[in-house]
Amino acid sequence: MRARALGADFYDRDTEHVARELLGAVLECTVDGVTVRGRIVETEAYVGEHDAACHASVGRTARTEGLFGPPGSAYVYLIYGMYWCANAVTRAEGLASAVLLRAVEPLHGVETMRRRRLARRDVDLTSGPGRLCDAFGITGPRFHGRSFTRGALRIVEGLAVPDAEVAVTPRVGINAKNAAVDWPLRWIVRDSPFVSARRDTRRWLSATR
């Protein structure tokens, strides 16, 4: 039987809470009749137009329109001309905020992920926003603007991750001159080998112990 997807009310809350509670939930994507699943182990919050790292900080444009959409919808964009990144839109329609899905632990369909990715090691299949979209078959044309609450791209309930296993860090890839560079808006399952940017993460965690 099909597991229950998180509903729109789950996403219609503060973005930080959604990002924290998405850890442990299960991302599920079906393309051409093939379903892959993974446990979410890393997320980042992009908290609105006042957040200089959030695309919506430039205002409401054709590109950022999706960020203003209903809670639970998918904001999928192309980065560096070649990688897709998938976000779950949070808060009420009209408020531009979202959670970037940065890494998952593969649970089902690993063979499919290997075929799509051509990665040497399994830890490189889904440890990064571009990698997980590649492994899951998530692209803008397929999924941008659709909903994570139903259909071929869903996030379903999983086992909650206790606070002791969670760490919070600044977001990855934010330029040093960005005012929001140090905001602690990245949530990770501390000991998961599938978290991205492992080197920088280890450095940051040991420096703040």
Added chain:
DNA sequence: TCGCCGATCGGCT
């Protein structure tokens, strides 16, 4: 294991 660099393109100035 670390650090550097090029790929590639749409959105915005």
Added chain:
DNA sequence: GCCGATCGGCGAA
């Protein structure tokens, strides 16, 4: 024109 919520390959250590 410029640059990015990235990634993989390369050479050096």
